[in-house]
Amino acid sequence: MSAWQSAAHIAEAVNAGRTTAVAVVEATLKRIEERDGPLNAFTALTHARALARATAIDLGRAQGKVGGPLAGVPFAVKNLFDVAGLPTLAGSKINRGRPPAERDSPLITRLEAAGAVLVGTLNMGEYAYDFTGENIHYGASCNPHATAHMAGGSSGGSGASVAGGLVPLSLGSDTNGSIRVPSSFCGLFGLKPTYGRLSRAGSFPFVASLDHLGPLARSTLDLALAYDAMQGYDPSDPVCVDRPAEPVVPGLDHGSNGLRVAVAGGYFKRGMSAAAQEAVGRVAAALGASAVVEIPEAARARAAAYVITAAESAALHLDRLRRHAADFDPAVRDRLIAGAMLPAPLVVRAQKFRRWYRDQVLGLFESVDAVLAPATPFTAPRLGQQTVLLDGAELPLRPNIGIFTQPISCIGLPVVVVPVPLQPLPIGVQIIAPPWREDLALRIAYRVEKDGVALAPRPPR
Amino acid sequence: MSETRDAALDCFIAAAAAALELPLQAEWKPAIKAHLHVIWRLAALVAEFDLPDELEPAPVFET
Numbered sequence: 001m002s003a004w005q006s007a008a009h010i011a012e013a014v015n016a017g018r019t020t021a022v023a024v025v026e027a028t029l030k031r032i033e034e035r036d037g038p039l040n041a042f043t044a045l046t047h048a049r050a051l052a053r054a055t056a057i058d059l060g061r062a063q064g065k066v067g068g069p070l071a072g073v074p075f076a077v078k079n080l081f082d083v084a085g086l087p088t089l090a091g092s093k094i095n096r097g098r099p100p101a102e103r104d105s106p107l108i109t110r111l112e113a114a115g116a117v118l119v120g121t122l123n124m125g126e127y128a129y130d131f132t133g134e135n136i137h138y139g140a141s142c143n144p145h146a147t148a149h150m151a152g153g154s155s156g157g158s159g160a161s162v163a164g165g166l167v168p169l170s171l172g173s174d175t176n177g178s179i180r181v182p183s184s185f186c187g188l189f190g191l192k193p194t195y196g197r198l199s200r201a202g203s204f205p206f207v208a209s210l211d212h213l214g215p216l217a218r219s220t221l222d223l224a225l226a227y228d229a230m231q232g233y234d235p236s237d238p239v240c241v242d243r244p245a246e247p248v249v250p251g252l253d254h255g256s257n258g259l260r261v262a263v264a265g266g267y268f269k270r271g272m273s274a275a276a277q278e279a280v281g282r283v284a285a286a287l288g289a290s291a292v293v294e295i296p297e298a299a300r301a302r303a304a305a306y307v308i309t310a311a312e313s314a315a316l317h318l319d320r321l322r323r324h325a326a327d328f329d330p331a332v333r334d335r336l337i338a339g340a341m342l343p344a345p346l347v348v349r350a351q352k353f354r355r356w357y358r359d360q361v362l363g364l365f366e367s368v369d370a371v372l373a374p375a376t377p378f379t380a381p382r383l384g385q386q387t388v389l390l391d392g393a394e395l396p397l398r399p400n401i402g403i404f405t406q407p408i409s410c411i412g413l414p415v416v417v418v419p420v421p422l423q424p425l426p427i428g429v430q431i432i433a434p435p436w437r438e439d440l441a442l443r444i445a446y447r448v449e450k451d452g453v454a455l456a457p458r459p460p461r
Numbered sequence: 462m463s464e465t466r467d468a469a470l471d472c473f474i475a476a477a478a479a480a481l482e483l484p485l486q487a488e489w490k491p492a493i494k495a496h497l498h499v500i501w502r503l504a505a506l507v508a509e510f511d512l513p514d515e516l517e518p519a520p521v522f523e524t
Contacts, residue, residue, distance in 0.1 A: 300510055303503035310500045321483055334489055338496035341477040346504035351518035353507050358519060399499070411519075 003031055003165035004458060007073040007222040010168065011115060014072035017061070021054035021072030025117050028074040032120065032166050038147050040139045041160035043079050044086055045120040050074070053117045068115030069225050069249075075169040078155050079121040080128060081105040081213075082202035090204035091124040091154070093137045094320055094327045105202030106237075107171060107213060107230045114229035119167060122157030126329040128173055128206040129313060129336070130154040131181050131401035132381075136329040140383050143186060144459040145425055149380040152185035152401075154178040158216050159186035164459065169217050169226055173203065175210045176305055177375075177405025180430060183216055183417040185380035187426030187457050189445060190216045191223045194435045195412025196241040198227075199234030207312040208239075209351070210305060210409055218456035220446040223416070224249045227438065248439045256447045259440065261289040264373040264432075267298035268404060271390050275427050276374040279420035283429045284372055286453040287444065293368055296360045301407040304350040304357070310339030311347040358411040365434040370444055374404050375417045375428035408432055416441040418454035426457055470494055 001010065001024055013019045029047060036042050057072055077083065080090040082101035089095045103109075108118055123141045125133060133141040133156025141156030143149040144164035151160040155172030159182025162170050172179045174192040183190030191214045198213050205211055215226040231245035263284050284290070295301075314321075314336050321340065325333055364371075378388060381397055388397045408415055413435060417428040431448075433441040448454040474493060478485045485493070 297510070300507055303506045307500060307504045307507060310496075318481070318483075322481075325484060330489070330492070334492040335496045337478075337483060337485070337489070338493050338500055340481055340483065341474065341493075341497055342500055342504065346501075346508055348518055349508045349512075350504065352512050352516045353510060355516050355519035356510075356512055 001027055005168065006219050007070060007168040007217065007225055008219070010073050011067070011069055011071045014057070015067040021057040021117065022051065024072045025050050025054040025074055025119065028119055028167060035164065036166060039142050039144055039160040039164045039166070041122055041141055041157040041164065041166060042076065042120045043089065043123050043138055043157070046083065046118055050117050050119045053112065057115060068113065070111060070229055071115035073116045073169060074119045074167045075111060075116050075171070076120045076122050076161055076167050077108060077118065077171040078124050078158050078173060080124060080173060080204040081108060081121070081171060083108065083118065083121055086121060088204050090128065091126040091135055091138070094324050095204070101202070103202065106199045106234050110230045110232070111226065116169070116229070122161055122170060124156055125154035126332045127313070127317065128154040128175060128178055129332045131177060131398060133159070133182065134383065142383070143380045145187060145457070146380070149382050149425065150185055152182035152380065155182045155216070158182060159188060162186070162216050162218060163188055163456065169215060169222055171213060172216055173206070174212045174214060174409060175207045176309060176409055177402040179214050179216060180375045180405045180415060180417045180428065181401055183419065184375035184428030187419040187421060188216050188218060189220055189223050189419065189456060190214065190417040191227055191438065191442070192409060192415045193227065193438050194414045196239050197414070197436070197438070198230050199237040199240045201234055201236040205316060207309045209308050209312060212409065212412070220442055220449050221252065224252050224442050246439065248442050251439055252442060252446045254443055256287055256444045259369045259444065260367070261287045261370045261372065261444060262291040262293040262368045263289055264295055264371050265292040266294045267407070268295065268373045271377055271400070271403060272374050273378040273390065275379050275422050276377055278422060279427045279429050280372055280374050282420055282453050283418065283448055286448050286451045289372060291368070293364055293371060295364065295371070295407065297357055298407040300353065301357045301410045302403060304353045305406040305410040307342065307347060307350040310335065311342050314339030314342070354411060361411060361413070362434065369433070370440055371432040373430045373432060375430045376401060377403060379422070379425035379427045404430065414438040414441055416445040418445045418448050419456050420453065421455045421457040470497065
């Protein structure tokens with residue numbers, strides 16, 4: 001089976017008996033071993049459990065059991081997900097000393113219940129405090145479209161593995177953009193669901209107020225299949241909201257006619273490259289989206305997310321900073337220490353601002369169903385790059401990668417990133433929907449993909 | 462940053478590190494100061510925005 005088969009196609013072939021889960025998984029593991037070197041996407045392979053799981057799927061089919069919607073689909077997870085028997089690294093050196101996880105993250109369990117097969121864990125920026133995919137301990141995840149360029153972070157391996165054709169599906173986390181940035185840089189579809197939609201239990205945290213988990217894939221349908229398999233209340237995550245699963249696959253092809261789609265103006269029109277402008281323009285034209293809406297105080301929302309991130313991540317790591325400061329990536333350590341020194345009133349103020357900002361943005365959704373915005377201001381920078389030229393000014397690179405993603409995750413809105421296959425590198429566009437309306441963002445993404453405007457391009461061999 | 466504010470930030474970092482029992486090495490301090498400067502600038506951008514006293518902080522969204 002080709003490296004570029006979709007998850008939907010693999011499951012259909014396994015369920016129809018045209019191939020076996022074991023054949024798919026063996027080919028996937030071989031492909032990863034042969035091709036991951038230049039990408040550095042994987043940090044561990046789970047050979048034995050993957051083959052055991054695939055064998056069980058094939059045995060079930062032989063006994064007449066109906067296969068799941070992801071039967072035999074190989075997937076991999078950012079290494080902040082708990083995987084039974086492995087220490088949960090979260091991209092760090094320090095966590096190597098943790099005992100192996102006793103059980104899988106609930107999202108892994110749910111994907112496997114739908115027939116998917118975990119084949120390994122993926123590289124990431126240390127403790128998810130990263131937009132580049134670079135990692136001082138494990139090396140950088142490289143962009144499959146140009147390996148001298150960043151995969152994006154912090155879910156760098158999640159982006160590189162799927163864009164490089166190693167697996168059709170991966171899971172990542174997104175606090176300020178860590179699913180959406182790699183999706184944009186690597187040319188993938190990515191879903192950051194509504195805050196509280198998917199369980200975060202069994203994952204290593206970063207910023208409790210802003211952490212989300214979600215999938216990356218090469219098609220909207222594959223995102224939707226994975227998302228539907230992972231939905232549902234989980235009392236083991238106190239943030240997971242008790243509401244019924246709302247499957248999106250059945251309505252995915254309902255089109256976008258009648259939906260009011262607008263383009264984000266103001267803040268979201270400034271500080272972006274020609275590529276980002278071109279990508280948003282193409283998606284807007286395909287959808288006939290001519291209206292422009294102003295997301296109020298987006299710059300302050302980004303600032304609030306930045307402040308909350310600094311404070312909560314510092315609180316999380318305070319003891320490690322006291323005892324193991326020299327074992328952090330220095331770039332992460334210094335930001336965490338600075339965050340620890342932030343006076344509490346400023347943090348509470350940022351949390352209060354979120355309430356105000358959320359109310360304003362919800363009001364905006366009374367007149368539109370979805371908003372388009374660039375996912376990143378530019379295509380993937382070169383590895384090690386420190387500055388970027390925007391609007392004629394040379395700016396520090398790292399803090400500017402997430403300027404368009406942070407104001408959205410600040411209030412937990414669901415977003416689908418669609419890839420626009422520009423040359424020489426792709427770039428993503430955010431489709432932003434109201435809370436709990438992932439279905440709208442996915443429907444619009446599916447329509448844009450069917451029109452050929454959004455496409456996950458194959459990298460050169 | 463003015464020299465006075467710069468010196469004040471150096472003092473603050475030293476005091477906060479001691480209060481938090483964070484062992485700092487001298488060569489880390491310039492980067493910590495640069496990050497703290499950015500975070501405080503952004504925190505001030507948020508804090509200068511007028512909000513009602515009654516407004517609840519919003520760490521979780523359920524609806």
